[in-house]
Amino acid sequence: MTQTDDARLPLHARTHDDLLRRIRAGEWPHDVPLPSEGELAAEYGISVGTMRRVLGTLTSDGLVERRQGRGTFVRRAAFEHSLARFFRAGDRVPASRILDRQRVAAPADVAHALGSSGEVLHLLRLRLLDDEPYLVEDIWLPLPAFEPVAVAALDDLGDLLYPAYERLTGLVVAAATEDLSVVTASADDAVVLGCADASPLVRVERSARSVTGQVLEHRISRGPASRFHYRMEIS
Amino acid sequence: MTQTDDARLPLHARTHDDLLRRIRAGEWPHDVPLPSEGELAAEYGISVGTMRRVLGTLTSDGLVERRQGRGTFVRRAAFEHSLARFFRAGDRVPASRILDRQRVAAPADVAHALGSSGEVLHLLRLRLLDDEPYLVEDIWLPLPAFEPVAVAALDDLGDLLYPAYERLTGLVVAAATEDLSVVTASADDAVVLGCADASPLVRVERSARSVTGQVLEHRISRGPASRFHYRMEIS
DNA sequence: TAGTGGTCTAGACCACAAA
DNA sequence: TTGTGGTCTAGACCACTAC
Numbered sequence: 001m002t003q004t005d006d007a008r009l010p011l012h013a014r015t016h017d018d019l020l021r022r023i024r025a026g027e028w029p030h031d032v033p034l035p036s037e038g039e040l041a042a043e044y045g046i047s048v049g050t051m052r053r054v055l056g057t058l059t060s061d062g063l064v065e066r067r068q069g070r071g072t073f074v075r076r077a078a079f080e081h082s083l084a085r086f087f088r089a090g091d092r093v094p095a096s097r098i099l100d101r102q103r104v105a106a107p108a109d110v111a112h113a114l115g116s117s118g119e120v121l122h123l124l125r126l127r128l129l130d131d132e133p134y135l136v137e138d139i140w141l142p143l144p145a146f147e148p149v150a151v152a153a154l155d156d157l158g159d160l161l162y163p164a165y166e167r168l169t170g171l172v173v174a175a176a177t178e179d180l181s182v183v184t185a186s187a188d189d190a191v192v193l194g195c196a197d198a199s200p201l202v203r204v205e206r207s208a209r210s211v212t213g214q215v216l217e218h219r220i221s222r223g224p225a226s227r228f229h230y231r232m233e234i235s
Numbered sequence: 236m237t238q239t240d241d242a243r244l245p246l247h248a249r250t251h252d253d254l255l256r257r258i259r260a261g262e263w264p265h266d267v268p269l270p271s272e273g274e275l276a277a278e279y280g281i282s283v284g285t286m287r288r289v290l291g292t293l294t295s296d297g298l299v300e301r302r303q304g305r306g307t308f309v310r311r312a313a314f315e316h317s318l319a320r321f322f323r324a325g326d327r328v329p330a331s332r333i334l335d336r337q338r339v340a341a342p343a344d345v346a347h348a349l350g351s352s353g354e355v356l357h358l359l360r361l362r363l364l365d366d367e368p369y370l371v372e373d374i375w376l377p378l379p380a381f382e383p384v385a386v387a388a389l390d391d392l393g394d395l396l397y398p399a400y401e402r403l404t405g406l407v408v409a410a411a412t413e414d415l416s417v418v419t420a421s422a423d424d425a426v427v428l429g430c431a432d433a434s435p436l437v438r439v440e441r442s443a444r445s446v447t448g449q450v451l452e453h454r455i456s457r458g459p460a461s462r463f464h465y466r467m468e469i470s
Numbered sequence: 471t472a473g474t475g476g477t478c479t480a481g482a483c484c485a486c487a488a489a
Numbered sequence: 490t491t492g493t494g495g496t497c498t499a500g501a502c503c504a505c506t507a508c
Contacts, residue, residue, distance in 0.1 A: 069486035182460035200435040225417035235410040304506035
């Protein structure tokens with residue numbers, strides 16, 4: 001066992017911190033279970049009950065998923081909670097079209113977000129409902145890590161990018177930070193989205209990270225503010 | 236003990252549901268502790284460990300707060316997470332001014348939200364930073380429950396309304412639902428906020444409820460979209 | 471000093487999944 | 490059949506708060 005923290009902290013807290021570190025270090029891929037409760041407890045020299053508490057905390061923090069009879073697995077990120085999902089879609093199924101893909105020198109803000117100042121891959125992506133655009137996205141990916149995405153057939157990327165990233169590069173998005181603000185449509189955005197010039201758009205800026213915290217993708221999505229509706233519960 | 240649920244559910248789940256029902260029924264005011272772990276366990280005929288699990292769940296759901304050596308208490312709502320707090324304030328301290336207070340017949344949507352179709356109390360409230368308005372709020376309160384708020388001196392309401400409600404009527408806000416959307420400024424709003432006509436505003440609509448689920452207040456807040464910035468983490 | 475919640479242990483038994 | 494997590498119990502000891 002590796003003691004990562006103050007020995008005055010409770011056992012379950014120290015164990016939690018260490019296990020979290022190992023998860024972030026990528027010790028267990030998503031398809032291989034962690035050791036069982038009993039094995040982990042023995043390894044850390046604590047009781048099974050205490051280890052259960054640690055695993056329970058990691059579960060409610062959304063880091064692992066426990067399945068009875070199968071084991072404990074490192075979880076993928078829950079992007080069903082992304083702010084970009086709050087553009088009203090009704091019952092229609094969104095489609096995706098990549099309008100442009102180019103190697104470019106990273107603009108300053110993108111270089112800052114990605115933490116890599118060299119060449120990056122830029123995607124311009126349109127999302128549609130019934131062939132009607134409702135979201136336009138600028139996506140930046142670091143090179144050479146995402147070289148396979150730069151050379152893949154566009155059809156091969158599909159409607160969902162994160163599974164494509166994983167398939168092509170092996171890199172898995174595990175967490176993200178999103179920033180919501182309201183802006184006015186640029187001339188380009190207005191043309192692509194088919195809305196009036198300078199009409200209000202909701203803008204969601206996302207930095208997506210791997211388990212190790214490395215930024216894998218920087219994305220700026222814009223859609224008509226009139227379609228956006230976000231609900232939250234306070235308790 | 237009252238069995239509220241399917242007997243096939245685990246003990247901790249049934250106990251949780253029943254304890255939740257009693258909390259919502261207002262059995263324990265905010266300043267009087269629940270019975271101790273041991274007493275509750277005995278009352279429900281379960282072990283202390285299982286009762287601890289129930290109380291742990293209620294704690295992480297934000298319904299109760301446990302303090303070592305003192306006891307377990309029903310918690311107030313955590314409005315520090317309100318969407319309305321994401322209008323940039325910098326380091327300045329917000330102030331509050333009530334511009335208007337009137338008894339009115341409830342408009343249809345307000346009557347629907349409050350679940351009371353009779354007369355309601357309407358407040359028009361302005362929130363300011365350095366004497367500069369940044370948020371305007373329409374607030375509706377059901378009558379006669381909030382009669383004391385209708386007759387109190389405006390100075391007596393103070394900058395924070397929820398403590399005033401509790402002081403004057405004994406009613407405590409325990410939870411809320413908030414809806415965020417983007418609208419354009421009405422002529423009235425533009426004048427009050429000092430912004431251009433039809434400029435984009437972020438609108439937060441809130442229904443605030445008591446522990447029993449009764450809607451105590453319906454509130455619609457608007458502020459300049461340019462000041463709004465919301466950040467969320469996905470994991 | 472008495473009473474509260476917080477930590478930790480040890481172990482029995484059940485439900486589910488895979489080989 | 491074996492191994493996994495899920496439920497539930499019983500009890501020891503510690504840390505904090507109030508009186």
